[in-house]
Amino acid sequence: MxxxxxxxxxxxxxxxxxxxxxxxxxxxxxxxxxxxxTLDHNEHVKLAIALLHEKDLIAGIRVNTFSRFQKKKIANExxxxxEKEYPELNITVSADSKVLLETQKLxxxxxxxxxxxxxxxxxxxxxxxx
Amino acid sequence: xxxxxxxxxxxPSIHSTGVTAGPLEKxxxxxxxxxxxxxxxxxxxxxxxxxxxxxxxxxxxxxxxxKAKKSPEKIDILLTGDLVNQMTPSNFTAQALGIPYIGLFSxxxxxxxxxxxxxxxxxxxxxxxxxxxxxxHHNAIERQFRYPLEYGSQKGATAQxxxxxxxxxxxxxxxxxxxxxxxxxxxxxxxMGMTDPLNMGSAMAPAAMSTLTNHLTGHGKTIDDYDTIITxxxxxxxxxxxxxxxxxxxxxxxxNFRDAGEEFYGKDPTFKAGASGSGCSAAxxxxxxYQKLCKGEYRRVLLIATGALxxxxxxxxxxxxxxxxxxxxxxxxxxxxx
Amino acid sequence: MEQExxxxxxxxxxxxxxxxxxxxxxxxxxxxxxxxxxFIALFYITYFNFTERTASNPTVATMIFISMLLTGxxxxxxxxxxxxxxxxxxxxxxxxxVVSAAIEHKSEGYVLxxxxxxxxxxGSVILFGVFSAFVVxxxxxxxxxxxxxxx
Numbered sequence: 001m002x003x004x005x006x007x008x009x010x011x012x013x014x015x016x017x018x019x020x021x022x023x024x025x026x027x028x029x030x031x032x033x034x035x036x037x038t039l040d041h042n043e044h045v046k047l048a049i050a051l052l053h054e055k056d057l058i059a060g061i062r063v064n065t066f067s068r069f070q071k072k073k074i075a076n077e078x079x080x081x082x083e084k085e086y087p088e089l090n091i092t093v094s095a096d097s098k099v100l101l102e103t104q105k106l107x108x109x110x111x112x113x114x115x116x117x118x119x120x121x122x123x124x125x126x127x128x129x130x
Numbered sequence: 131x132x133x134x135x136x137x138x139x140x141x142p143s144i145h146s147t148g149v150t151a152g153p154l155e156k157x158x159x160x161x162x163x164x165x166x167x168x169x170x171x172x173x174x175x176x177x178x179x180x181x182x183x184x185x186x187x188x189x190x191x192x193x194x195x196x197k198a199k200k201s202p203e204k205i206d207i208l209l210t211g212d213l214v215n216q217m218t219p220s221n222f223t224a225q226a227l228g229i230p231y232i233g234l235f236s237x238x239x240x241x242x243x244x245x246x247x248x249x250x251x252x253x254x255x256x257x258x259x260x261x262x263x264x265x266x267h268h269n270a271i272e273r274q275f276r277y278p279l280e281y282g283s284q285k286g287a288t289a290q291x292x293x294x295x296x297x298x299x300x301x302x303x304x305x306x307x308x309x310x311x312x313x314x315x316x317x318x319x320x321x322m323g324m325t326d327p328l329n330m331g332s333a334m335a336p337a338a339m340s341t342l343t344n345h346l347t348g349h350g351k352t353i354d355d356y357d358t359i360i361t362x363x364x365x366x367x368x369x370x371x372x373x374x375x376x377x378x379x380x381x382x383x384x385x386n387f388r389d390a391g392e393e394f395y396g397k398d399p400t401f402k403a404g405a406s407g408s409g410c411s412a413a414x415x416x417x418x419x420y421q422k423l424c425k426g427e428y429r430r431v432l433l434i435a436t437g438a439l440x441x442x443x444x445x446x447x448x449x450x451x452x453x454x455x456x457x458x459x460x461x462x463x464x465x466x467x468x
Numbered sequence: 469m470e471q472e473x474x475x476x477x478x479x480x481x482x483x484x485x486x487x488x489x490x491x492x493x494x495x496x497x498x499x500x501x502x503x504x505x506x507f508i509a510l511f512y513i514t515y516f517n518f519t520e521r522t523a524s525n526p527t528v529a530t531m532i533f534i535s536m537l538l539t540g541x542x543x544x545x546x547x548x549x550x551x552x553x554x555x556x557x558x559x560x561x562x563x564x565x566v567v568s569a570a571i572e573h574k575s576e577g578y579v580l581x582x583x584x585x586x587x588x589x590x591g592s593v594i595l596f597g598v599f600s601a602f603v604v605x606x607x608x609x610x611x612x613x614x615x616x617x618x619x
Contacts, residue, residue: 278572
């Protein structure tokens, strides 16, 4: 009985979270189909939240557990790809969970007036060095 | 004297004993009831551990003296030792008592080596009253030999716990009704190439065996002559090895063997292999064993105190651990034939 | 009896080190400590302006603070006795080494006691940590220089 309980706990721990998806909020006239496709098709990305506002595109991504060691590289590659697809936009792609978290918060709040200010803030803390 | 075997013709007696121990020993030691004084504070309400160590020794000596109704001025020599560098706790005790003093170091075997020396002085009529003893303080010793107290290092099953305890005996001329020292054996340093300071029991066991064999052959005794043969602080592991060595060397049995270190904390697994330290053998020999001798439960005992003669420097430089064991035979058979 | 023969006997009789048990315990203890650290990092990321990268500094400071309290209350040595390397390797073990030495040597005063001995255990961690970081950086620099890898 005790062993069975242990097994369940172990299974529960091993399963972990497996959310997957892409969420895009667009307040511009740019077409976001291509963006969605790019984010969705990347095999390393399991969750992506993107926000397009004025001249900015900010995307927070979460990579698969076993790709975590290359997450910086993955984010950079995505950024380069997006820069080709949307040459007119200032693009920020980050695998840092802070960016994901803040972008999600921003979208959930839904106050368009705050977008610009907040996006600048996210960009600035993302660049901050230790 | 030959080969370290000594016979005391006048058979000096142990007139009284004093044993003090710290708060952990009060809670955990199986001998706690038999100790004379137990402290509530591990530093004996003094600022440092070393001060507490000094107080332990001082009180043990004073208790032994007060039981025999003697004042320090009446004592001719004080022979004590401990494990702190340069034996400062013993030195300060001697300063506070104002008794002529020689500090002795045989590591954890000091309890017996000091008794042997005291008996020699008495036997040669140089002194009437001598106090011998030794002490150790867990916090002060751990800090010197191992890591800081609060440092987390995993101890293996062979590690031993240095006790906070002190024991002192008052030795004087023979009095037939008292336990008396009949003979002794000064041990040789034995080094079997052990290097682990957290496994001292197995380093000391061959020294204990060597002294035991030497004592038995030198004095023409067998192990059945003794009610008990008690070693100082081999711990459960070292004691197991000693018994194996005894079987191998052809001793008939080991059923009257005891080990103070193994018994000290009642084989509590939190103390791993048991107790160690120069206070361990002193505390048990001068309380449990002495009281059983006085009550007549034991007629004749052989005390073998074992000591590991290492320093933090020597083992860090990769040296082996040389060990020593001294044996002393105490009897209350009065003036029987030697 | 010769030393070799005795060493053989001693080995036979002494209790064996339960390696598997120790490894499992170390894994669980070390894992738990890191899990707590992860929660603290998450806390800093969620409620303050720290990113995953910058949150590591306050997290480390908090973990050392916790280990300092545990050391002072005499609990860390119990954790270490259970967890072994699992408690020694994370930053909390480093904190424990520093704080335990500082407590121990307070009786000799603040300058020669605490100051002089605080790093007597942790000093080698610092020295060899810095040295190995230097070696690793040197190797990486050379590899980048020769175009084997990029930064």
